[in-house]
Amino acid sequence: MQVFVIIPAAGLGTRMAAGHSTSSPKQFLDLDGLPILIYSLRAFAQVPEVKSIYVAVRKSEMPRVEAQVGSYGLAEKVWVVEGGDSRQESVANALQALKCEDDDIVLVHDAVRPLIDPATISRTIDAVAKHGAAIVGLPAVDTIKQVERTADGAIITATIPREYIVQAQTPQGFRCGLLKRAFAEAAADGFTGTDEASIVERSGVSVAVVAGSATNLKITQPGDLELAGFYLSQRTKR
Numbered sequence: 001m002q003v004f005v006i007i008p009a010a011g012l013g014t015r016m017a018a019g020h021s022t023s024s025p026k027q028f029l030d031l032d033g034l035p036i037l038i039y040s041l042r043a044f045a046q047v048p049e050v051k052s053i054y055v056a057v058r059k060s061e062m063p064r065v066e067a068q069v070g071s072y073g074l075a076e077k078v079w080v081v082e083g084g085d086s087r088q089e090s091v092a093n094a095l096q097a098l099k100c101e102d103d104d105i106v107l108v109h110d111a112v113r114p115l116i117d118p119a120t121i122s123r124t125i126d127a128v129a130k131h132g133a134a135i136v137g138l139p140a141v142d143t144i145k146q147v148e149r150t151a152d153g154a155i156i157t158a159t160i161p162r163e164y165i166v167q168a169q170t171p172q173g174f175r176c177g178l179l180k181r182a183f184a185e186a187a188a189d190g191f192t193g194t195d196e197a198s199i200v201e202r203s204g205v206s207v208a209v210v211a212g213s214a215t216n217l218k219i220t221q222p223g224d225l226e227l228a229g230f231y232l233s234q235r236t237k238r
């Protein structure tokens with residue numbers, strides 16, 4: 001059994017760009033001297049079980065990313081492929097590029113979650129080996145309300161016991177055959193999900209959850225980069 005990794009990195013970072021004075025998508029922004037994408041690639045490259053990593057980027061970014069992969073010494077494990085217009089399409093393109101057996105494991109991880117740690121990656125691999133499908137999830141700590149949107153905001157329709165809620169993070173891992181079948185079904189049905197688990201769940205597969213952490217944040221909007229910088233400084237102090 002081999003472990004492959006897909007890193008979708010073809011987003012435009014529109015929510016970040018709205019408050020940031022750069023034209024570069026957020027996965028290429030600097031975090032303490034390194035591009036955000038390089039943190040994500042390095043974290044997986046250092047896990048011995050990982051055979052190869054497929055990073056999906058916009059066509060126009062392929063030369064820059066190929067150059068970075070070489071200059072940061074990642075060329076042995078990392079392959080650059082063309083992304084798509086949605087996260088799901090970017091993952092589907094990478095999935096098509098990698099040649100895996102049904103029993104192999106595929107992990108998908110957002111390029112913009114740079115603080116993923118090797119221990120969480122290893123726990124995810126173990127959970128996929130055991131259950132066939134597993135994602136990293138952060139248990140809810142706030143009280144959770146279901147709402148109905150209104151013209152001027154929202155009205156609460158229910159309180160959902162928080163022990164039933166986890167916030168999905170990445171990596172999200174699956175047996176390769178199962179993931180490919182679920183993607184083919186989603187494409188046939190015209191279904192688009194915001195994560196891989198939602199695509200697999202609708203095929204009737206149970207997906208296990210591995211404990212995530214607040215430090216595995218997704219850099220989404222202004223302020224997140226500063227927060228990631230703070231978490232990183234705490235990590236290097238230890």
Ligand SMILES: Nc1ccn([C@@H]2O[C@H](COP(=O)(O)OP(=O)(O)OP(=O)(O)O)[C@@H](O)[C@H]2O)c(=O)n1
Pocket residue numbers: 007008009010011012013014015016025027056083084085086087088090091110111112218219220
């Ligand atoms: N067409 C796309 C869109 C997103 N992603 C990737 O999916 C991950 C999570 O997406 P998100 O945070 O939503 O990134 P963006 O789509 O770039 O952000 P925004 O929605 O603000 O534009 C990121 O690593 C992003 O690069 C991708 O590979 N291909």
Ligand SMILES: C[C@](O)(CO)[C@H](O)COP(=O)(O)O
Pocket residue numbers: 087110167168169170194195196218
């Ligand atoms: C996959 C994901 O990171 C889980 O939290 C997230 O759904 C992807 O980001 P998006 O903003 O929903 O595209």
